[in-house]
Amino acid sequence: MALPVAEWQGRTARLWAALDPALRERLAAASLHDAVRLGCDLLRTEEEEEAALLRLCHQAPTDKEPEAASWYREQGNREFKRGHYQAALRLYSKAASHEPPGSPELSVCFANRSATLFHLGHFEVCLEDIARAESHGYPDRLLPKVLLRKAECLLCLGRLQDAQDILGVLESKIALDRVMTTHLTRLKTLSQLKIKLREKEGCPEPAREARGGIQGESEIWEENHSISGASSSLSLSFDAERGRHLVASQDIVPGQSLLKEEAFVSVLCPGESLALQDGEAAWDTRATNADLYCHRCLRQLLASVPCQGCSYAKYCSQDCAEVAWQQYHRTECSLGALLLTLGVFCHVALRTVLLAGFAEVSRLVGWSHSGDKDLQNPEARCKPLSEAADAGAGTRGIPGCDSSGQYRSSYQALFHLLPHTEQHSPEHKFLCTLSVVALCKQLQSASLEAALLNQESPQQCSKPKTCEKTSDELSPELKTVAEAMLRHVLQLQCNAQAITVMQELGPGDGAVVDKKPVRLATAFFPVLSLLNHSCCPNTSVSFSGTAATVRASQPIPRGQEVLHCYGPHRCRMRVFERQQLLSQYFFECRCRACLEELESGVKSMVSIRNSFCCPKCQAQMLGEEDTLCCSNEACATSASRENLSGRLQDLQQQIEKALNLLRVGKADQAIKMLLKCQMDAGKFLSPEHLLMGEMEDHLAQVYATLGKWQEAARHLKKSIEIVEMHHGPSSVETGHELFKLAQILFNGLAVSEALSTIQRAEGILSVHFGPQSAQIQELQEMKACLSELPRNILQRT
DSSP: OOSOOHHHHHHHHHHHHHSOHHHHHHHHHOOHHHHHHHHHHHHHHOHHHHHHHHHHHTTSOOSOOHHHHHHHHHHHHHHHHTTOHHHHHHHHHHHHHHSOTTOHHHHHHHHHHHHHHHHTTOHHHHHHHHHHHHHTTOOGGGHHHHHHHHHHHHHHTTOHHHHHHHHHHHHHHHHHOSOGGGGHHHHHHHHHHHHHHHHHHHSOOOOOOOOTTOSOOOOOOOBOSSBTTBBTTEEEEEETTTEEEEEESSOBOTTOEEEEEEOSEEEEOOOOOOOOOTTOOOOOOOOOHHHHBOTTTOOBOSSOEEOSSOSSOEESSHHHHHHHIIIIIHHHGGGHHHHHHHOHHHHHHHHHHHHHBHHHHHHHHHHHHHSSBOSSOTTSBOOOTTSOOOGGGTTTTSTTOOTTSOBOSSHHHHHTSOOOTTTSOHHHHHHHHHHHHHHHHHHHHTTOHHHHHTOBOTTOOOOOOOOOOOTTOOOHHHHHHHHHHHHHHHHHHHHOEEEEEEEESSOSOSSSOOEEEEEEEEEEOTTGGGOEEOSSOSEEEEEETTEEEEEESSOBOTTOBOEEOOSOOTTTSOHHHHHHHHGGGTSOOOOHHHHHHHHHOOOOHHHHHTOBBOTTTOOBEEOSSSEEEESOTTTOOEEEHHHHHHHHHHHHHHHHHHHHHHHTTOHHHHHHHHHHHHHHHTTTBOTTOHHHHHHHHHHHHHHHHTTOHHHHHHHHHHHHHHHHHHHOTTSHHHHHHHHHHHHHHHHTTOHHHHHHHHHHHHHHHHHHHOTTSHHHHHHHHHHHHHHTSOHHHHHHO
């Protein structure tokens, strides 16, 4: 959740309504500096609000709970005995995150988790967990079974000498134990492993030949000397109407990389979890983003390394954990519940300040008070942010650029992103102000202020700072921090970038893997933020961890602006829906798509294709009011929009029930229900309606589960036709559908058609994700496998 929890939003709204009208007027017109001062005064007098916020934090606990650790470990043991290794893996990780540092049970969590990793075939990661178990004091009496597992992993990885050394250590340990009967099973396993080792030493595996064509093509890249992370094919411009924006300085072709930027700051979106009620002691077994991805680099987690101080933060490695601790988590760790309660935007704002360092924050906040001093040279004067730069000065003088005219992915550039202080509603600004002030007060009361003020950016180092405070009044330094954080929270409404990832639907162990994009994190990308919005963009953005890559999705001639879609796209929404959503960015979209629809008055293709059809003659139903009429004059049937919308909602619920049947292995029942849904939909939905395509996609998925590849391919081709109508033949949506079709044709050994589908999918996906992406690599592996099939199979297909 970007904003605070609903209960806190409700309390601040009631407090705003109860304020004296004169005070409301002062708050509405206040600068960021004055808003923080007024917010401090209010929270000092409204102690009940602060206490209520702390009570809300109890619903999102992040402390370590040994009872929870024990419960999760028992649940993990239960799932392991059932052979549900993936579920057991997740539960052991949750158990490890709740074990306090130094707890002897932590080593047991790692050892148990190593067993699940071994059964899942993740031998390298299994060895890492075994090392963790040993380093955390795994009981010596249990060590032989872990060493056996270690030897088996080494054998599977072909590390024969290492395996032999471990077996030698294991034999010595067993020989020293006088109670040999306890080791009979292990002695048998040890004997079997020694036989395997001799066999492997006698018959080494032949070296695998390198397959040609699997490695993706390298991308041509020439760095821009004025804009960090940008291609030399871009230039930075500035005018009063568009603000800062990027323009093509040369002709650009589809698929060309234009920008590669590491996020200045990113915060993982926690995902849904069960809020605990007062007095409740139950623990959630569901996996959320917080369990699945590294909290620093956003890499997908297999065996997480837990934070030593809280149960929330998890990392992909000890290195990530240590870097996160040094950069920001030493301050955030004890505030986890409060940060989850106040929402991701507040968390991003705090982490931004921590990464920038107090010296840089203080310098820029001080500059913003003067309003007319150059950021690099206090003596030099520059134009306010709202004015255009001198046209003859190149990039020098453009807000966010340094003294040499370079626009870097820096805190200075981030600070210059517009907060739109005057455009935000007074109520929203009040909510953000109280949230930020409450967070800073908690920093002070938890004695974290000194750590925050000494938190320098990697480029800076200064003498330790001290601060003085009286009673519960915020120190001047923390008021500076609060002002910067308030600026960043307001900036995020227009400049937050969602980092998305393609997440697998279902267990992901089928022949055809279905994926959907999900929001993984919220981040600041200062350079990416230079791209203005268009409902028909000419770029595509993809992510790898915390790095964003922007590629041209269509030809961009020299001199044309480079544009990015903020969400509302012409293929997905009507112009009025797009304009409504874009109002949060405080501009009226005047892109080509919007102007065409607004000026022509013609219905968009989205409206036509996603329309209702006549229940009698299947012609399109028309009308802007509640009553819709058949467009076929000879029919003249009318129907209530509310009634048709209700039927659509019922249909979507039936489709979800069918998918639930598939998830529990009842594929035949799922097919019957989906076919009935398809028949019902045909009576009142346009044949080109996106839901009609989705049902074809679901049917393809069910038939693929049953191994009926021809049926699956037939339904997926119908889905692709509808997706192409809505999104276009070269869209990323069409590329994903073709990728699934390639998987189905590959498994069905329809070689010729599979190869042509792979080629088309490659062509589309490489434009959007580049030649090194995981999907391109998988397509190339499929192509290589098909080309190696025996000649008689190739001729038959």
